[in-house]
Amino acid sequence: xxxxxxxxxxxxxxxxxxxxxxxxxxxxxxxxxxxxxxxxxxxxxxxxxxxxxxxxxxxxxxxxxxxxxxxxxxxxxxxxxxxxxxxxxxxxxxxxxxxxxxxxxxxxxxxxxxxxxxxxxxxxxxxxxxxxxxxxxxxxxxxxxxxxxxxxxxxxxxxxxxxxxxxxxxxxxxxxxxxxxxxxxxxxxxxxxxxxxxxxxxxxxxxxxxxxxxxxxxxxxxxxxxxxxxxxxxxxxxxxxxxxxxxxxxxxxxxxxxxxxxxxxxxxxxxxxxxxxxxxxxxxxxxxxxxxxxxxxxxxxxxxxxxxxxxxxxxxxxxxxxxxxxxxxxxxxxxxxxxxxxxxx
Amino acid sequence: xxxxxxxxxxxxxxxxxxxxxxxxxxxxxxxxxxxxxxxxxxxxxxxxxxxxxxxxxxxxxxxxxxxxxxxxxxxxxxxxxxxxxxxxxxxxxxxxxxxxxxxxxxxxxxxxxxxxxxxxxxxxxxxxxxxxxxxxxxxxxxxxxxxxxxxxxxxxxxxxxxxxxxxxxxxxxxxxxxxxxxxxxxxxxxxxxxxxxxxxxxxxxxxxxxxxxxxxxxxxxxxxxxxxxxxxxxxxxxxxxxxxxxxxxxxxxxxxxxxxxxxxxxxxxxxxxxxxxxxxxxxxxxxxxxxxxxxxxxxxxxxxxxxxxxxxxxxxxxxxxxxxxxxxxxxxxxxxxxxxxxxxx
Numbered sequence: 001x002x003x004x005x006x007x008x009x010x011x012x013x014x015x016x017x018x019x020x021x022x023x024x025x026x027x028x029x030x031x032x033x034x035x036x037x038x039x040x041x042x043x044x045x046x047x048x049x050x051x052x053x054x055x056x057x058x059x060x061x062x063x064x065x066x067x068x069x070x071x072x073x074x075x076x077x078x079x080x081x082x083x084x085x086x087x088x089x090x091x092x093x094x095x096x097x098x099x100x101x102x103x104x105x106x107x108x109x110x111x112x113x114x115x116x117x118x119x120x121x122x123x124x125x126x127x128x129x130x131x132x133x134x135x136x137x138x139x140x141x142x143x144x145x146x147x148x149x150x151x152x153x154x155x156x157x158x159x160x161x162x163x164x165x166x167x168x169x170x171x172x173x174x175x176x177x178x179x180x181x182x183x184x185x186x187x188x189x190x191x192x193x194x195x196x197x198x199x200x201x202x203x204x205x206x207x208x209x210x211x212x213x214x215x216x217x218x219x220x221x222x223x224x225x226x227x228x229x230x231x232x233x234x235x236x237x238x239x240x241x242x243x244x245x246x247x248x249x250x251x252x253x254x255x256x257x258x259x260x261x262x263x264x265x266x267x268x269x270x271x272x273x274x275x276x277x278x279x280x281x282x283x284x285x286x287x288x289x290x291x292x293x294x295x296x297x298x299x300x301x302x303x304x305x306x307x308x309x310x311x312x313x314x315x316x317x318x319x320x321x322x323x324x325x326x327x328x329x330x331x332x333x334x335x336x337x338x339x340x341x342x343x344x345x
Numbered sequence: 346x347x348x349x350x351x352x353x354x355x356x357x358x359x360x361x362x363x364x365x366x367x368x369x370x371x372x373x374x375x376x377x378x379x380x381x382x383x384x385x386x387x388x389x390x391x392x393x394x395x396x397x398x399x400x401x402x403x404x405x406x407x408x409x410x411x412x413x414x415x416x417x418x419x420x421x422x423x424x425x426x427x428x429x430x431x432x433x434x435x436x437x438x439x440x441x442x443x444x445x446x447x448x449x450x451x452x453x454x455x456x457x458x459x460x461x462x463x464x465x466x467x468x469x470x471x472x473x474x475x476x477x478x479x480x481x482x483x484x485x486x487x488x489x490x491x492x493x494x495x496x497x498x499x500x501x502x503x504x505x506x507x508x509x510x511x512x513x514x515x516x517x518x519x520x521x522x523x524x525x526x527x528x529x530x531x532x533x534x535x536x537x538x539x540x541x542x543x544x545x546x547x548x549x550x551x552x553x554x555x556x557x558x559x560x561x562x563x564x565x566x567x568x569x570x571x572x573x574x575x576x577x578x579x580x581x582x583x584x585x586x587x588x589x590x591x592x593x594x595x596x597x598x599x600x601x602x603x604x605x606x607x608x609x610x611x612x613x614x615x616x617x618x619x620x621x622x623x624x625x626x627x628x629x630x631x632x633x634x635x636x637x638x639x640x641x642x643x644x645x646x647x648x649x650x651x652x653x654x655x656x657x658x659x660x661x662x663x664x665x666x667x668x669x670x671x672x673x674x675x676x677x678x679x680x681x682x683x684x685x686x687x688x689x690x
Contacts, residue, residue: 092581093605101605236437260438260446270622277615286633290626
C-alpha cells in the first residue's frame with residue numbers, strides 16, 4: 001500500500017509499504033477514504049520537534065475492512081471515524097471521559113508501520129473503544145470533509161471551549177486562527193457565547209471565523225493583543241480563553257486576557273511553556289485541557305454534523321491525493337491553506 | 346489603641362497606635378473581639394517574603410462601632426465577620442464572585458496604620474461590600490472561634506474544594522495539614538467526597554483531619570507521597586487535589602497525584618512555583634484557584650456554622666491575648682499550635 005513517510009525536516013514522501021494486518025484480536029484494519037494534515041504535524045515537518053522516520057498522520061476516516069476475533073461492535077464494512085488517539089474505552093481514564101489518557105491507548109502517526117493515518121490502510125488497536133460508526137455509507141464530499149474534521153480539529157476546538165467552561169452569554173477569546181482555533185470559535189458559538197473575539201491576522205481565516213460566530217477580530221499579537229482585548233472588555237478581560245496554539249507567547253497572551261476567575265482552555269500542545277503560578281494566582285485564573293478526548297464528544301458533534309447544524313469541513317481549503325502529500329504539507333506550512341485534505345482510494 | 350506591629354524577621358510587638366477613624370464615606374470602624382494568626386503571616390515572620398514594618402493580621406470579627414455616611418446596610422452595633430479581603434461588591438469581578446480581585450479592593454494587614462486585624466480597632470473600606478452581619482450578639486467562645494475561622498481558613502479550604510470541583514463520591518487528596526488543609530478536608534466532606542486522603546505528619550492534625558472526614562493519612566512527602574497516593578488509588582490518581590501549601594514541592598506533588606482530567610484546586614500562595622505546561626498536558630490535568638473569595642461562600646458557610654453543622658473553630662489550638670501576640674506567632678512557627686487565636690477587648 002501507499003503510505004506517507006516522514007524522512008526529515010521538510011521532507012515527506014510517499015512509499016510502498018506492507019498493508020497492515022490484524023495483530024491483536026482487538027484490532028481492526030481500516031481502508032482510508034479521507035485523511036488530512038494537522039497543525040501539530042507541522043512541528044516535526046519544520047524540524048522544531050523530533051519525530052522518528054516512518055508513518056505519519058493521525059486523522060482519517062474510512063471503511064472497516066477486517067476485524068480481529070475480539071472485536072464485538074465494529075463490523076467489516078462499517079464506515080468509521082477514527083479519533084486521533086486509540087483507547088480501550090474501559091479503563092478508569094476512559095470511563096472518566098479522558099480517552100486520550102487511556103492506560104492502554106496511544107496516538108496514531110507516531111512512526112510505527114501501519115499506524116499512520118496518511119496511508120491507504122491503518123491498523124486500529126482497540127477498535128471497539130476507538131472507532132465510531134457513522135450510519136450510512138454514501139456521503140457527499142462536503143459531508144466527508146466534516147466527518148474528517150471530527151477526528152481531531154472539531155473535537156479539539158470543542159474541548160478548548162468545554163475546558164474553558166464557555167457558557168451562555170459569555171465573552172470568549174480564541175487565541176490561534178488555525179483549523180483548531182476556527183473550530184473553537186464554532187464551538188464557543190455552539191455553547192452559547194455571546195461575544196467571540198478571534199485573534200487572527202489572515203483574511204481567509206477571519207472570514208471563516210466571522211461566518212462561524214466571531215464578533216470581533218484582533219490582529220495584534222503579544223502585549224498589543226492583550227491591550228486590544230482589554231480595551232474591548234472594559235479592562236475586565238474575557239470570561240473564557242481558548243488557547244489553540246501552544247507557544248509560550250500564545251499562552252502568555254491567553255493568561256493575560258482572562259478575567260478574574262476565568263479558565264484558559266488549552267489544546268495547543270505546549271512548547272517550552274512554563275506557567276507562572278503567582279502571575280495567575282491573585283486573579284484566580286485557572287487552566288485545563290490537553291489532548292482532546294474527541295471520542296467523548298462524538299455523541300454531541302456527530303449528530304450536529306449529520307444534521308447539517310455545523311460544517312467543520314470548511315477548514316479544508318486545499319485538497320489533493322496521497323501522491324501529492326508533500327504539497328499538502330507545504331500548503332499548510334506556507335499558510336496557503338488553513339488545512340489540507342487527502343482523498344485516498 | 347493596641348495593635349500588633351511587624352518589626353522584622355521573628356519580631357512582632359504590640360504598640361500603642363492611633364485608633365482608626367472613618368476616612369471614606371464607605372468605611373466602617375470595627376472593634377475587634379477575636380483575631381488570629383494566618384499560616385501566610387508566617388512567610389514574613391520567618392523572613393521568607395518581604396513585608397513593610399507596620400500593622401498586620403487579616404482575620405478578625407467584632408462589633409461595628411462607626412460607619413461612614415455612605416454605608417447603607419451595615420449599622421453601628423452589628424456583629425460582623427470581615428473576610429480577609431475588602432471589596433466593593435459591585436465591580437465586574439465581585440459580581441462574578443471573585444471579590445478577592447475587586448478592582449477597588451485590597452487586603453487587610455498590609456502594613457498600613459489602622460488596617461491590620463491584629464489590633465483593637467480596624468478601618469474597613471467598602472463596609473457594605475465587605476462585612477457580613479451575623480444575626481445575634483451573644484456568642485459562646487466556641488461559636489466565636491468558628492465565626493473567626495470564616496474570615497479566611499474555612500472559606501479558603503472550601504475554595505480549594507470548589508476550585509478542584511469536588512463532587513459526590515470523589516476520591517480527594519489534600520496537600521497540607523495546616524488550618525487551611527484541615528478545613529479543606531472538612532469542605533471536601535461537605536461536598537460529598539467519599540474518600541479523603543490527608544497528607545499529614547503531625548498527630549494532632551491527623552486526629553482533626555480524621556474527625557472531619559479524612560479516610561486515609563499519608564505521612565510521606567515528595568516522590569514517596571506520590572507513590573503512596575498512587576498505590577491507594579490503583580495507580581489512577583485522585584479525582585480532585587486540594588493544594589493548601591504553596592511551595593514548589595507541594596505543587597509538584599499535587600499535580601503528580603491528579604488523575605487524568607482532574608483539577609488541582611490551589612489556595613496556597615505560590616512561592617517560586619512554575620507549572621510545567623507539558624507535564625500536565627497529556628493527562629489533561631488542570632488547575633484553578635487563588636485567594637479565596639470567602640465573601641462569596643458566606644451564604645453557605647455561615648448558616649453551617651450557626652446551625653452547628655460544622656465547627657471550623659477547632660483549628661484554634663492556642664489562645665492568648667493581644668499583649669502576647671509574639672507567643673501566638675511562635676506557637677504556630679514552632680508547630681505547637683495548628684492556629685493561634687487572640688481574644689481582644
